[in-house]
Amino acid sequence: MKQDSSFRSFSLSLVWIWLVLFALLPFALVFVAGFLSHDNDQLLSLPVTLANFFQLHHSLYLRIFEKSLWMAGLSTLVCLLLGYPFAYAIARIQSPIKHFLILLVIIPFWTSSLIRSYSLIAIVKTKGLLNTLLISLGIISHPLPILFTNTAVLIGLVYNLLPFMILPILTNVEQLDNQLIDAARDLGANRFTTLLRIILPLTMPGILAGCILVFLPAMTIFYIPDILGGAKSVLVGNLIQDQFLIAQNWPFGSAISVVLTILLALLILIYWRSTRGEEQEWP
Amino acid sequence: MKLKNISVASYLTLIYLFFYIPIGVLIIYSFNQAQYSLLWHGFSWRWYQELFADQSLWLAVWHSLVLGILSSSLATMVGLFAAVCLYRYRFFGRQLLYGVLFILILSPEIVMGIALLILFSLIKMPLGFISLLMAHTTFCIPFVAVTAYSRLVSVDKYIFEAAKDLGANDWMTLTSIILPLLWPALLAGWLLSFTLSIDDVMISYFVVGPEFEILPLKIYSMVRVGIKPEINALCTVLFFITLSCIVMYQLLLRKKT
Numbered sequence: 001m002k003q004d005s006s007f008r009s010f011s012l013s014l015v016w017i018w019l020v021l022f023a024l025l026p027f028a029l030v031f032v033a034g035f036l037s038h039d040n041d042q043l044l045s046l047p048v049t050l051a052n053f054f055q056l057h058h059s060l061y062l063r064i065f066e067k068s069l070w071m072a073g074l075s076t077l078v079c080l081l082l083g084y085p086f087a088y089a090i091a092r093i094q095s096p097i098k099h100f101l102i103l104l105v106i107i108p109f110w111t112s113s114l115i116r117s118y119s120l121i122a123i124v125k126t127k128g129l130l131n132t133l134l135i136s137l138g139i140i141s142h143p144l145p146i147l148f149t150n151t152a153v154l155i156g157l158v159y160n161l162l163p164f165m166i167l168p169i170l171t172n173v174e175q176l177d178n179q180l181i182d183a184a185r186d187l188g189a190n191r192f193t194t195l196l197r198i199i200l201p202l203t204m205p206g207i208l209a210g211c212i213l214v215f216l217p218a219m220t221i222f223y224i225p226d227i228l229g230g231a232k233s234v235l236v237g238n239l240i241q242d243q244f245l246i247a248q249n250w251p252f253g254s255a256i257s258v259v260l261t262i263l264l265a266l267l268i269l270i271y272w273r274s275t276r277g278e279e280q281e282w283p
Numbered sequence: 284m285k286l287k288n289i290s291v292a293s294y295l296t297l298i299y300l301f302f303y304i305p306i307g308v309l310i311i312y313s314f315n316q317a318q319y320s321l322l323w324h325g326f327s328w329r330w331y332q333e334l335f336a337d338q339s340l341w342l343a344v345w346h347s348l349v350l351g352i353l354s355s356s357l358a359t360m361v362g363l364f365a366a367v368c369l370y371r372y373r374f375f376g377r378q379l380l381y382g383v384l385f386i387l388i389l390s391p392e393i394v395m396g397i398a399l400l401i402l403f404s405l406i407k408m409p410l411g412f413i414s415l416l417m418a419h420t421t422f423c424i425p426f427v428a429v430t431a432y433s434r435l436v437s438v439d440k441y442i443f444e445a446a447k448d449l450g451a452n453d454w455m456t457l458t459s460i461i462l463p464l465l466w467p468a469l470l471a472g473w474l475l476s477f478t479l480s481i482d483d484v485m486i487s488y489f490v491v492g493p494e495f496e497i498l499p500l501k502i503y504s505m506v507r508v509g510i511k512p513e514i515n516a517l518c519t520v521l522f523f524i525t526l527s528c529i530v531m532y533q534l535l536l537r538k539k540t
Contacts, residue, residue, distance in 0.1 A: 023421055
């Protein structure tokens, strides 16, 4: 049928043209730009060089990478520790309000993290809610300086990314077969053994997915360190932003992005490998 | 058992408080009469009135709305076609298409932002409305495609065979089968795209031009200066816009079962 092939070629070409032009090509350009030279007149210029990648070797930049990895890793860990019991408990609820409780996690998942980061300022600032509360409870006598420190950045990252940890784990726990837990109990396993040998291994895909969804943005959300960390806190995301919009060194900025992307791609690959054999499903 | 239930409930409550207290405080203080005090000085619409009087702000809101509506409509169209192609056809590069959509969802927003900035500067496209529209549409497409695809998979596939037997071509199948069956998923995808577009900071930050100011970036530049009740009021407005989109999205998704 002629019209069928017209539909097929129309839809395929629309989708491909759009995605090649605005997704594949730009990503390829970043990769190429990472190997170009910096020139004051032009943003990108020849010759092809590896200098940008060598420049990254500089201890200053290595420290930034190290610090970002550390902050992202720490916030992933905190999210996991806070989020896993939460997700598990919600998934186990047998009640009509469950949908509502899940919705209450989905709302912060999708609403603006800029707004949510801003809302934290009033909580953590010197005369903010947290300090006022702690002082009135008699836990501390002087307000803690939290705002514009790494602690504030960490709180901001956890606050923003916790739903990204909770939701995949929650979905995973819901699919858990209760009979396996009962069987473990029948066979004499105590709670701890059941958790360690049955529940944790079976929810590992959810844990890994959650960790990736937290870790990836944590490395790059430049506005959280910007708003909550003040000038002292420079992470990889801020470094890339600076290279593009302030220092105007696009090749170096691109090189950082390439390294970052490769690093993150490796993480995703590990995830993929570890969940291989599962049904192929859309994220 | 009772004690366990109480401890579980209090843990859940604590996390929910952690999620909602900052937002709640933000909303409450947007109604506070006083400018700098943490103390409550009485209810007032003052900051909202100041917002309403600010012309440049209204322009940014208008820009964001137009951008959000157009980019989510474009993304819904392309995303629908992508989902239909993936579902119905076996073609060269099908795996690649999956891959590209997957990469778009997972790639760090900052990398996408600079990637598009490099593209637009190479083709000498001035930064502004068009560059934002292209960028927003692109990052919304995979979300529509995923929503539409997962609905398509749950449709009885014999319906498509029956349509074919009865002589419908692919265009007719699209308009009389796919669209009527998929509209809740498509509307859901549209709402999600709209939310993503109206909230986006990271990608817009790189492809925005001086002539076309949008709301999230306006908020960002205000926030960097410091905490002010006007920002609280503005954030409250934006929060409720996106909140209603999310709730509608969830309701529409549930409708499919």
